[in-house]
Amino acid sequence: FFRDYVKLLVRLSLPSVKLKEQTYRNLQIYHYMPWDMIRVTPMLLVSAVPFGQNIAIPISFYFPRHLLSYHFWTIQQKREFGAIKLKKRLYNARPVFRCLQSHLYTIKEHDDRGKFQRIFFKLGSGIHPTTQEILELLPVFRDGTYHLNAIYSKHV
Known part of the structure; x- marks a missing residue:
């Protein structure tokens, strides 16, 4: 290697x-x-x-x-260590999700806000949004509320 x-x-x-x-x-x-x-x-x-x-x-x-x-x-160690690593990653998922939800009302377009509410509801329920639903909201990720520069640095 x-x-x-x-x-x-x-x-x-x-x-x-x-x-x-x-x-x-x-x-x-x-x-x-x-x-x-x-x-x-x-x-x-x-x-x-x-x-x-x-x-x-x-x-x-x-x-x-x-x-x-x-x-x-060993294969067993890879599974155990992978589970430990996943737990560490998931520890931060809920605070990031709550932060993204709190920024929902700063979205200017009312239609986009409704679409994001549906996506957050799906994610909170454990359902994944479709690719098409996410692609419809691409402008908000490009230069809007959810751009990487607009998200708190501790969450990136």
């Missing part, structure tokens, strides 16, 4: 190659590799010391989420 990461960095340094034109796999490597290297570095340093692997292997066995990259996790 490190070789792929270096190849990708060299390729991205060329002016004709853009990040948004890369494949999903290349984007994953570009995003996760630096964090994986930071996570694995302590174990590599301890292992470099004579007889350090006698310490590094048991420690990494007991703390795989913190000291090993996901390549070394």
